[in-house]
Amino acid sequence: MFQVSLEKPGDGPKIEKLLDQSFGPERGRLTAYCLRADVPALAELCFVMRGAAFLCATIRFWPVLIDDHIGTVLLGPLAVGQAWRGQGFSKILLRHSLARAKALGHASMLVIGDPEYYKPFGFSSDLTNALVLPKAVEGGRFQACELIDGALDGVSGTVTPAIRPYADPQGAAPFAPGS
Numbered sequence: 001m002f003q004v005s006l007e008k009p010g011d012g013p014k015i016e017k018l019l020d021q022s023f024g025p026e027r028g029r030l031t032a033y034c035l036r037a038d039v040p041a042l043a044e045l046c047f048v049m050r051g052a053a054f055l056c057a058t059i060r061f062w063p064v065l066i067d068d069h070i071g072t073v074l075l076g077p078l079a080v081g082q083a084w085r086g087q088g089f090s091k092i093l094l095r096h097s098l099a100r101a102k103a104l105g106h107a108s109m110l111v112i113g114d115p116e117y118y119k120p121f122g123f124s125s126d127l128t129n130a131l132v133l134p135k136a137v138e139g140g141r142f143q144a145c146e147l148i149d150g151a152l153d154g155v156s157g158t159v160t161p162a163i164r165p166y167a168d169p170q171g172a173a174p175f176a177p178g179s
Protein backbone atom coordinates (compact mmCIF):
# COMPACT_ATOMS: atom_id res chain seq x y z
CA MET A 1 0.00 0.00 0.00
CA PHE A 2 1.53 3.31 -1.13
CA GLN A 3 0.50 6.63 0.34
CA VAL A 4 1.15 10.30 -0.26
CA SER A 5 2.27 12.26 2.78
CA LEU A 6 4.17 15.39 3.63
CA GLU A 7 7.95 14.97 3.86
CA LYS A 8 9.18 14.09 7.33
CA PRO A 9 12.40 15.57 8.75
CA GLY A 10 14.25 12.25 8.38
CA ASP A 11 13.36 11.85 4.67
CA GLY A 12 16.06 14.22 3.42
CA PRO A 13 18.90 11.75 2.73
CA LYS A 14 16.57 9.27 0.95
CA ILE A 15 15.19 12.06 -1.21
CA GLU A 16 18.68 13.31 -2.11
CA LYS A 17 19.64 9.78 -3.14
CA LEU A 18 16.50 9.42 -5.26
CA LEU A 19 17.19 12.77 -6.93
CA ASP A 20 20.83 11.88 -7.63
CA GLN A 21 19.70 8.62 -9.24
CA SER A 22 17.00 10.39 -11.27
CA PHE A 23 18.81 13.55 -12.42
CA GLY A 24 22.48 12.70 -11.92
CA PRO A 25 24.96 14.15 -9.45
CA GLU A 26 25.40 17.29 -11.60
CA ARG A 27 21.75 18.26 -11.15
CA GLY A 28 22.77 21.35 -9.16
CA ARG A 29 23.81 22.96 -12.45
CA LEU A 30 20.28 22.88 -13.85
CA THR A 31 18.58 26.27 -14.25
CA ALA A 32 15.89 25.42 -11.71
CA TYR A 33 18.53 25.15 -9.00
CA CYS A 34 19.41 28.87 -9.45
CA LEU A 35 15.90 29.54 -8.19
CA ARG A 36 16.27 27.27 -5.17
CA ALA A 37 19.64 28.42 -3.87
CA ASP A 38 19.57 29.63 -0.27
CA VAL A 39 15.78 29.37 -0.04
CA PRO A 40 14.03 26.51 1.75
CA ALA A 41 11.39 24.50 -0.09
CA LEU A 42 7.75 25.10 0.82
CA ALA A 43 7.35 22.45 3.53
CA GLU A 44 3.56 22.44 3.14
CA LEU A 45 3.99 21.43 -0.52
CA CYS A 46 6.75 18.84 -0.21
CA PHE A 47 5.24 15.40 -0.60
CA VAL A 48 6.57 11.88 -0.81
CA MET A 49 4.99 8.61 -1.74
CA ARG A 50 6.02 5.74 0.46
CA GLY A 51 5.29 2.09 0.96
CA ALA A 52 5.87 0.04 4.10
CA ALA A 53 9.66 0.24 3.89
CA PHE A 54 10.47 2.46 0.90
CA LEU A 55 10.32 6.07 -0.11
CA CYS A 56 9.30 5.73 -3.77
CA ALA A 57 8.74 9.25 -5.05
CA THR A 58 9.22 12.90 -4.20
CA ILE A 59 7.82 16.25 -5.26
CA ARG A 60 8.94 19.60 -3.93
CA PHE A 61 8.05 23.24 -4.55
CA TRP A 62 9.98 26.45 -4.08
CA PRO A 63 8.68 29.99 -3.63
CA VAL A 64 9.67 32.37 -6.41
CA LEU A 65 8.86 35.94 -7.38
CA ILE A 66 8.07 37.37 -10.78
CA ASP A 67 9.26 40.94 -11.29
CA ASP A 68 10.23 41.09 -7.60
CA HIS A 69 6.65 41.24 -6.34
CA ILE A 70 4.34 38.56 -7.76
CA GLY A 71 4.57 35.39 -5.69
CA THR A 72 4.25 32.00 -7.32
CA VAL A 73 5.70 28.53 -6.86
CA LEU A 74 8.25 26.56 -8.84
CA LEU A 75 7.44 22.87 -9.16
CA GLY A 76 10.28 20.41 -8.88
CA PRO A 77 12.13 18.32 -8.54
CA LEU A 78 9.65 15.53 -9.21
CA ALA A 79 11.08 12.03 -9.31
CA VAL A 80 9.87 8.46 -8.98
CA GLY A 81 12.33 5.70 -8.12
CA GLN A 82 13.22 3.57 -11.13
CA ALA A 83 11.59 0.45 -9.68
CA TRP A 84 8.23 2.20 -9.26
CA ARG A 85 7.92 4.06 -12.56
CA GLY A 86 5.05 3.52 -14.96
CA GLN A 87 2.45 2.89 -12.26
CA GLY A 88 0.92 6.35 -12.12
CA PHE A 89 2.80 7.50 -8.99
CA SER A 90 3.93 10.81 -10.48
CA LYS A 91 0.40 11.56 -11.64
CA ILE A 92 -0.94 10.94 -8.13
CA LEU A 93 1.74 13.17 -6.55
CA LEU A 94 1.27 15.94 -9.08
CA ARG A 95 -2.53 16.00 -8.87
CA HIS A 96 -2.33 15.97 -5.08
CA SER A 97 0.14 18.88 -5.14
CA LEU A 98 -1.90 20.92 -7.60
CA ALA A 99 -4.97 20.55 -5.42
CA ARG A 100 -3.05 21.47 -2.25
CA ALA A 101 -1.38 24.46 -3.87
CA LYS A 102 -4.74 25.77 -4.99
CA ALA A 103 -6.26 25.17 -1.55
CA LEU A 104 -3.34 27.07 0.01
CA GLY A 105 -4.10 30.09 -2.15
CA HIS A 106 -1.46 29.84 -4.86
CA ALA A 107 -2.75 31.27 -8.13
CA SER A 108 -0.18 29.82 -10.51
CA MET A 109 2.72 27.42 -10.77
CA LEU A 110 5.90 27.35 -12.85
CA VAL A 111 7.94 24.37 -13.99
CA ILE A 112 10.98 23.61 -16.13
CA GLY A 113 10.50 20.19 -17.65
CA ASP A 114 9.32 18.00 -20.48
CA PRO A 115 6.30 19.71 -22.15
CA GLU A 116 4.81 16.38 -23.21
CA TYR A 117 4.77 15.25 -19.61
CA TYR A 118 3.32 18.44 -18.10
CA LYS A 119 0.76 19.38 -20.79
CA PRO A 120 -1.97 16.98 -19.52
CA PHE A 121 -1.84 18.72 -16.14
CA GLY A 122 -2.61 22.12 -17.66
CA PHE A 123 0.92 23.50 -18.10
CA SER A 124 1.81 25.49 -21.20
CA SER A 125 4.83 27.42 -22.39
CA ASP A 126 2.41 30.01 -23.84
CA LEU A 127 1.92 31.24 -20.28
CA THR A 128 5.64 31.97 -19.80
CA ASN A 129 6.22 34.03 -22.96
CA ALA A 130 6.57 37.20 -20.90
CA LEU A 131 8.61 35.59 -18.11
CA VAL A 132 12.40 35.44 -17.98
CA LEU A 133 14.51 32.84 -16.20
CA PRO A 134 17.94 33.62 -14.73
CA LYS A 135 19.42 31.14 -17.20
CA ALA A 136 17.72 30.30 -20.51
CA VAL A 137 16.30 26.79 -21.08
CA GLU A 138 15.47 25.00 -24.32
CA GLY A 139 12.28 26.07 -26.07
CA GLY A 140 9.08 24.84 -24.53
CA ARG A 141 10.56 23.49 -21.27
CA PHE A 142 9.66 26.58 -19.24
CA GLN A 143 5.93 26.28 -18.57
CA ALA A 144 3.26 27.53 -16.22
CA CYS A 145 -0.25 26.65 -15.21
CA GLU A 146 -2.92 28.85 -13.72
CA LEU A 147 -4.65 27.57 -10.59
CA ILE A 148 -6.93 30.57 -10.84
CA ASP A 149 -8.05 31.46 -14.36
CA GLY A 150 -6.27 34.52 -15.69
CA ALA A 151 -3.73 34.62 -12.84
CA LEU A 152 -0.86 35.22 -15.26
CA ASP A 153 -2.71 37.66 -17.54
CA GLY A 154 -0.45 40.66 -18.09
CA VAL A 155 2.22 39.27 -15.76
CA SER A 156 5.78 39.75 -16.98
CA GLY A 157 9.29 39.96 -15.63
CA THR A 158 12.23 37.99 -14.36
CA VAL A 159 11.72 35.01 -12.06
CA THR A 160 13.88 35.09 -8.92
CA PRO A 161 14.05 33.10 -5.66
CA ALA A 162 11.63 34.29 -2.96
CA ILE A 163 11.81 34.38 0.77
CA ARG A 164 9.14 33.10 3.18
CA PRO A 165 7.01 35.42 5.27
CA TYR A 166 8.92 36.77 8.22
CA ALA A 167 8.74 39.64 10.63
CA ASP A 168 11.17 42.15 9.20
CA PRO A 169 11.71 45.21 11.34
CA GLN A 170 12.91 47.07 8.24
CA GLY A 171 9.58 46.33 6.53
CA ALA A 172 10.96 44.39 3.54
CA ALA A 173 8.23 42.81 1.43
CA PRO A 174 7.46 39.20 2.44
CA PHE A 175 6.49 36.41 0.10
CA ALA A 176 2.76 35.80 -0.15
CA PRO A 177 0.90 33.56 -2.58
CA GLY A 178 -0.39 35.44 -5.57
CA SER A 179 0.77 38.79 -4.26
Ligand SMILES: CC(C)(COP(=O)(O)OP(=O)(O)OC[C@H]1O[C@@H](n2cnc3c(N)ncnc32)[C@H](O)[C@@H]1OP(=O)(O)O)[C@@H](O)C(=O)NCCC(=O)NCCS
Binding pocket: 022, 023, 078, 079, 080, 081, 084, 085, 086, 087, 088, 089, 090, 091, 092, 112, 113, 114, 116, 117
Ligand atom coordinates in the same frame (compact mmCIF):
# COMPACT_ATOMS: atom_id res chain seq x y z
C1 LIG B 1 9.01 11.46 -15.26
C2 LIG B 1 8.65 10.58 -14.07
C3 LIG B 1 8.46 11.49 -12.84
C4 LIG B 1 7.33 9.87 -14.38
O1 LIG B 1 6.96 9.12 -13.23
P1 LIG B 1 6.00 7.83 -13.34
O2 LIG B 1 5.42 7.57 -11.99
O3 LIG B 1 6.71 6.74 -14.00
O4 LIG B 1 4.88 8.40 -14.32
P2 LIG B 1 3.37 7.89 -14.33
O5 LIG B 1 3.34 6.40 -14.28
O6 LIG B 1 2.60 8.65 -13.31
O7 LIG B 1 2.94 8.34 -15.80
C5 LIG B 1 2.53 9.66 -16.08
C6 LIG B 1 2.31 9.87 -17.54
O8 LIG B 1 3.47 10.53 -18.05
C7 LIG B 1 4.04 9.78 -19.11
N1 LIG B 1 5.48 9.93 -18.97
C8 LIG B 1 6.29 9.31 -18.11
N2 LIG B 1 7.55 9.76 -18.26
C9 LIG B 1 7.50 10.70 -19.24
C10 LIG B 1 8.47 11.51 -19.87
N3 LIG B 1 9.76 11.50 -19.51
N4 LIG B 1 8.06 12.33 -20.87
C11 LIG B 1 6.76 12.38 -21.26
N5 LIG B 1 5.81 11.63 -20.68
C12 LIG B 1 6.18 10.79 -19.70
C13 LIG B 1 3.54 8.37 -18.92
O9 LIG B 1 3.55 7.67 -20.13
C14 LIG B 1 2.14 8.61 -18.39
O10 LIG B 1 1.27 8.93 -19.46
P3 LIG B 1 -0.28 8.43 -19.46
O11 LIG B 1 -0.96 9.22 -18.40
O12 LIG B 1 -0.75 8.77 -20.82
O13 LIG B 1 -0.24 6.98 -19.14
C15 LIG B 1 9.73 9.50 -13.77
O14 LIG B 1 9.98 8.78 -14.96
C16 LIG B 1 11.04 10.08 -13.27
O15 LIG B 1 11.22 10.24 -12.06
N6 LIG B 1 11.98 10.39 -14.19
C17 LIG B 1 13.28 10.94 -13.82
C18 LIG B 1 13.16 12.35 -13.27
C19 LIG B 1 12.34 13.24 -14.18
O16 LIG B 1 12.53 13.26 -15.39
N7 LIG B 1 11.43 14.02 -13.54
C20 LIG B 1 10.50 14.89 -14.25
C21 LIG B 1 11.13 16.16 -14.52
S1 LIG B 1 10.45 16.88 -15.98
